[in-house]
Amino acid sequence: MSEVAYRIDALQYANWSEEIFEQMRSGGVDAVHVTIAYHENFRETVANMERWNSYFERFPHLVFQGFSGDDVRLARDTNRTAIFYGFQNPSPIEDDIRLVEILHTLGARFMQLTYNNQSLLATGCYEAEDTGVTRMGREVIEEMNRVGLVVDMSHSAERSTLQAIEISARPIVVTHANPGFWHPALRNKSNAILQGLGETGGMLGFSMYPHHLRAGSDCSLADFCRMIADCAEIMGVDHIGLGSDLCQNQPDSVVEWMRVGRWTKKIDYGEGSASNAGFPPMPEWFGDNRDFGNVEQGLLEVGFDANDTAKIMGNNWLRFFDENFGPHD
Amino acid sequence: MSEVAYRIDALQYANWSEEIFEQMRSGGVDAVHVTIAYHENFRETVANMERWNSYFERFPHLVFQGFSGDDVRLARDTNRTAIFYGFQNPSPIEDDIRLVEILHTLGARFMQLTYNNQSLLATGCYEAEDTGVTRMGREVIEEMNRVGLVVDMSHSAERSTLQAIEISARPIVVTHANPGFWHPALRNKSNAILQGLGETGGMLGFSMYPHHLRAGSDCSLADFCRMIADCAEIMGVDHIGLGSDLCQNQPDSVVEWMRVGRWTKKIDYGEGSASNAGFPPMPEWFGDNRDFGNVEQGLLEVGFDANDTAKIMGNNWLRFFDENFGPHD
16 A cells, blocks of 8 residues: 555543653554543633643654644654644633634634533533534534534534534534444444434544443453444445544543533532542553554454555544645635 | 512613612612623623622612612612622523522522523523523522522523423522513413412513513503413412513613624524614603503502502512522521
8 A cells, every 4th residue: 555544543631741742653643633621611721722832842853733634744754743622512612603713723623512411502412301403503513614623523412413414514523432333322323423424524533432332441452343344334434533532641530520520519420430430441452542553453353454444543534634624615 | 558568670781870770769669680691701790790889889879789688678778779680691600500609699699591592501492492401400500599599581491491490499580571371472481381480489570671562662551460460360479570671771782792692693683683673662651760650550550459569569579589599598
């Protein structure tokens, strides 16, 4: 195969450090979509960008901020990792549609319309009822389409997700989840969503977060890769990639922030439970960024050829970045 | 009747001035619930409180901030008007449940769970679908119950309102709306809501805003007061009062802020239309705060006795203030 095979991870949220950036280099990871907001408001999100700017200043030989697909190529050419920003909740735009453009200018490339709860835009997967996309949600999708901020429905409820696929004039994504037919977790996705993403040029990134895996932390690489093969049958091999959901070295206080934010005074265990409140251990074949080679090998072993393996490992995401991170043509 | 007859208006949003405060005195208005936030976030709401503090400093002989029912009695005793704060949207608490207590300490006494759109807490009456009260909504209602911040569903959708009545451990209110059986505007309320409010110790404040009136600006005082009599049959005469929705001297830019906030880049006309975008003229019998005597006279003329008239003019609201503005006993 003469084409370059890129490695792109469409979702990580680690306790960032020089060590992790070096692991990205060891794993040959050209680009990572990093979460920079769970429940942060605009100003808090900007503070997280300030922290990333300090990483870029301190470790310019390892990481730099990515804005476009070409930055993934630049990363490969210069042996570095391009970091793309995204939000797991629309909290950074607060109630202000015009913050969509401001945040895109600052580098935001993905925004979930909801985390687990109802947002101003749509319904999260933990709500009992799902209204679908709200009045403001329709306006914000149109604005995201205009500037090139990608709609991500990873944590959204079924109806909201199907409506977002329909309403959005540009393809949307689920950066990190797995098919529900394989493991029926609340966060995993129905065949209707998988088909909708595939038919509209969208993307699904496969999660390696144990709560999304059949058998959890004990999930085998072969089982994971067979699931990807089954999913490719439904969606097409051009619409799938990786979104590991790697939450490396995070203290349990962080998973509490992710789940509880400021919306309740109680504890909500989200996908965990009182007896399993923290981050579960990752599967042994994917402990950190150095292990992307394992996944590549697993894909080859379940029968993907080199070209399709390269698509899943990163080339599909690169095509998607090229087409969706800027204004409409 | 030996009991004092108070006059309380449960909703005004005027372009405040010394002239309007003097009109409150001319009309014998003992207390007004004033809107201090439509779409304002926490800091912007505090800025509006700062502005009110400047009014209280400049016009201490006319107005002062009210915190409890006793402040209404103080207002009567000192010939002034007590001003109580409220929000027409939960935007002042942003996504932070602990701002409920902070804002109550600052004097907030009513908070609508939604304005016209979906909020983090519930669904507004202009959304196509109504999820009811959200996960965060249930938590926030519990916290509002704890501190004594009253749930107001004036602009909320049907199902959300019925759920709020059911979920809230303390009575809730609709500060400003009319029954839908009389004028089927989107903002007016179903018999189910009226009955629910009456049965749970809640309150309805009758609106004199033309979009909520049968025949709009041409609505007669007699028709308005007959509607109140019909409503008393459904809810009981102890659960009704006034909530005029007086928006005096506001420029049309303010109605645009109320309707559009920051949620769309387009214009939304709300209850108006492109050809009738601004504030409609008030009915001739209620132009400003000097006209509360007309309403009192109208109530007597449709057959309410002096005691029931006093209840509707303010004594019901005073009882409600006494019971609901502080922590649970």
